Amino acid sequence: MARGVGAGLRPAFQYETEKILKHFDFMEVSHRGGLELIDALTPFIGNIPMLLHSLNLSLGSVEPPPQHRVDFLKQVVEKIDPSVVSEHLSYSRNKDIEIDSFLALPYVEEAVEVASANIRNLSVALGKPIAMENVTHDFTWPGSVFSEAEFIKRVLETADCGLLLDVTNLHINSRVHAYDPYEFLSVIPKERIVQMHVAGYSFGEGGQMMDTHSGGLHADVLALVEWTLRHTACDQVILERDIEINQFDDILPDLTLLKELYAKYRNPVKL
Amino acid sequence: MALKNIQNLMLNVVINHNTLHDVYRNPDKYQAEFALTDEEIGYALQMPRRAIGAFNISLVFKRLRRSHARQFVVRTLGYMSNGQKGNVIRSFTGKYNMRQNDWMERVGDFLDHAEQETFGERSKADLVNIDIIAFERWVYNLYVAGGRGEVASGSGYVLAPSVKVEKFPFPATPLISTDTTESNFALLNKSHGQDGYVLGQYVHQGNLKDVDLYEIDNCYYQLLKQCETPKSNEQFHQIAQTIAQDLGVERTSEEMLQELLELGILIQQGEVI
Numbered sequence: 026m027a028r029g030v031g032a033g034l035r036p037a038f039q040y041e042t043e044k045i046l047k048h049f050d051f052m053e054v055s056h057r058g059g060l061e062l063i064d065a066l067t068p069f070i071g072n073i074p075m076l077l078h079s080l081n082l083s084l085g086s087v088e089p090p091p092q093h094r095v096d097f098l099k100q101v102v103e104k105i106d107p108s109v110v111s112e113h114l115s116y117s118r119n120k121d122i123e124i125d126s127f128l129a130l131p132y133v134e135e136a137v138e139v140a141s142a143n144i145r146n147l148s149v150a151l152g153k154p155i156a157m158e159n160v161t162h163d164f165t166w167p168g169s170v171f172s173e174a175e176f177i178k179r180v181l182e183t184a185d186c187g188l189l190l191d192v193t194n195l196h197i198n199s200r201v202h203a204y205d206p207y208e209f210l211s212v213i214p215k216e217r218i219v220q221m222h223v224a225g226y227s228f229g230e231g232g233q234m235m236d237t238h239s240g241g242l243h244a245d246v247l248a249l250v251e252w253t254l255r256h257t258a259c260d261q262v263i264l265e266r267d268i269e270i271n272q273f274d275d276i277l278p279d280l281t282l283l284k285e286l287y288a289k290y291r292n293p294v295k296l
Numbered sequence: 297m298a299l300k301n302i303q304n305l306m307l308n309v310v311i312n313h314n315t316l317h318d319v320y321r322n323p324d325k326y327q328a329e330f331a332l333t334d335e336e337i338g339y340a341l342q343m344p345r346r347a348i349g350a351f352n353i354s355l356v357f358k359r360l361r362r363s364h365a366r367q368f369v370v371r372t373l374g375y376m377s378n379g380q381k382g383n384v385i386r387s388f389t390g391k392y393n394m395r396q397n398d399w400m401e402r403v404g405d406f407l408d409h410a411e412q413e414t415f416g417e418r419s420k421a422d423l424v425n426i427d428i429i430a431f432e433r434w435v436y437n438l439y440v441a442g443g444r445g446e447v448a449s450g451s452g453y454v455l456a457p458s459v460k461v462e463k464f465p466f467p468a469t470p471l472i473s474t475d476t477t478e479s480n481f482a483l484l485n486k487s488h489g490q491d492g493y494v495l496g497q498y499v500h501q502g503n504l505k506d507v508d509l510y511e512i513d514n515c516y517y518q519l520l521k522q523c524e525t526p527k528s529n530e531q532f533h534q535i536a537q538t539i540a541q542d543l544g545v546e547r548t549s550e551e552m553l554q555e556l557l558e559l560g561i562l563i564q565q566g567e568v569i
Binding site for chain 2: 086087088116117118119120121122123124125126128131133135136139163164166167168230231233
C-alpha cells in the first residue's frame with residue numbers, strides 16, 4: 026500500500042534506480058497509453074508501491090471512455106498493481122475532437138451524474154478505487170448551479186471515490202477566481218482526500234499563473250499541503266515535476282521538503 | 297440542459313480561434329448547429345473570450361510539446377516576436393481545424409502558413425525568418441522521406457538515401473542550434489547571407505526516428521553534392537582532389553572516402569570500379 030511521499034518516473038532520471046528506491050516512498054505512474062515508460066518500470070515493479078495516474082480517459086465526457094483505453098489501462102493495473110488509480114475531473118473529448126488539456130465541467134447536476142457513472146464504471150472495470158483530481162481552469166461554464174467545491178463534493182459522494190487534491194491547482198484557481206482555498210477545503214469531505222499533487226508554478230508573460238510543474242515549491246502551496254496533512258488522513262503526497270530536470274538530484278530538494286513536512290504529521294516511511 | 301451539446305460546442309471553440317469569435321458574431325447559427333437552448337446560447341455568449349483565446353493558444357503549444365513535430369518548428373516559432381507568434385497561431389488554428397493532435401501531419405502546412413502570414417512584409421528581419429523557415433522545411437522533408445530518398449541509378453559511390461546536404465545563407469552552427477535565445481537570433485541576423493553547409497541524416501533506431509544535423513565545410517558539401525549521382529572510384533578521387541585543392545583543404549581523397557563510408561554518408565551501389 027502506497028503511503029508517504031513519492032513522485033513520477035521521468036526519462037531524465039529513469040536509470041537512477043538506486044536513488045529512486047532510496048528516496049521515493051512510492052512511485053506514481055502517469056499513463057497516456059504508450060508502453061515505453063511501462064517497460065522502464067521493470068526494475069521498480071515489486072520493489073516499491075505504485076499509484077497509477079491516467080491522463081486521457083476524459084471521465085467528464087458524456088461519451089464514456091473508449092473501451093480500448095480502459096482495456097489498456099487494465100493491463101497496466103495488472104502489471105503494476107496500484108493501490109489507487111487517479112484521473113482528472115474534467116472533459117477533453119467529444120466525438121472526433123480530443124484535446125491535450127483539461128476543460129472544467131459545468132458545475133451542474135447532469136455533469137455530476139455523467140462523471141460519477143463513468144468513475145463507477147471505471148472502478149468496476151479495473152477493480153481498483155478511483156481518485157479524481159481537481160483541475161486548473163481559467164474559465165467555467167456560466168450556467169453552473171454549484172460552486173466548484175460543492176460540485177467536487179457531489180461527484181466524490183455520488184461516485185463513491187476519493188479526491189486527488191492538487192494543492193497547486195487549488196492555489197492557482199483560488200487566485201484566478203478570487204476565492205479562499207481554505208473555504209474550498211472546508212466544503213470537501215475530509216475523508217475523501219486520499220492523495221495530494223504538489224508542484225511548483227510559474228508566471229506567464231502576461232503575469233498569468235501557470236501550472237508548469239516546475240521546481241521550487243511556493244510557501245502558499247506548502248501551507249495547503251500542511252493544512253491537508255493536519256486536517257485529513259491523506260497519506261499519499263506526490264511531487265509533480267516535468268521541467269528543469271536533468272538528473273534525479275534536481276528533484277531532491279523539493280522531495281526532501283515534502284518529506285520533512287510529511288514527517289511532522291505522519292510516521293515517515295523512509296528517512 | 298444538454299451537457300453533450302455544451303461539451304461539443306466548447307471543444308469546437310477551444311480548438312479553433314475563428315469558431316470562438318464566430319460564436320459571438322453569429323449566435324443563432326451556433327445555437328442551431330449545436331442544438332442549444334436560448335439559455336445555453338446566452339451562457340455561451342457570457343464566456344470570457346480572452347481567456348478562451350489564451351487557452352486556444354496554450355493548447356496549440358501543449359499539443360506541440362507532446363508531438364515529435366516540435367523539433368521541426370522550434371526555430372520558426374522561437375524567432376518570432378510574441379505578437380507574431382500569437383497571430384500566426386490564432387490564424388493557423390482558424391485555417392486548420394485540428395480536431396486531434398495531428399501536428400506531425402501539419403508541419404509543412406504550418407511552415408507555409410507562417411511564411412505567408414507572419415513574414416509577409418519582406419523586411420530584412422522577415423527575410424531572415426523566411427530563410428529559417430526554409431531550413432526547417434528542408435529538415436522536415438528529410439524526416440518525412442524517412443530514409444527512402446531516391447538514389448540515382450548506376451553503380452559507384454553515392455550519397456546514402458538517408459542523407460541530404462544543403463547550403464543555407466547562415467553559418468551552420470547557430471542555424472542548427474535549437475537555442476532560440478535573442479543572442480542566437482542576433483547572430484543569425486548579423487551573419488545572414490554568409491554561406492553555411494548542413495548535412496542532415498535520417499536515423500531510425502527502434503521507436504526513435506529523427507534527423508541528426510551536422511555542420512560540414514564547403515569541401516564536403518561540394519563533394520557530396522557531386523555524389524548525389526554515383527561516382528566510380530576514379531571519378532570520386534578526381535573530384536575530391538580537385539575540390540580540396542581549389543578550396544585549399546588539406547585532406548586527401550582517401551581520407552574523405554573512408555570517413556564518409558564509415559559514417560554511412562556514402563554507400564557503395566553495385567560494383568564500384
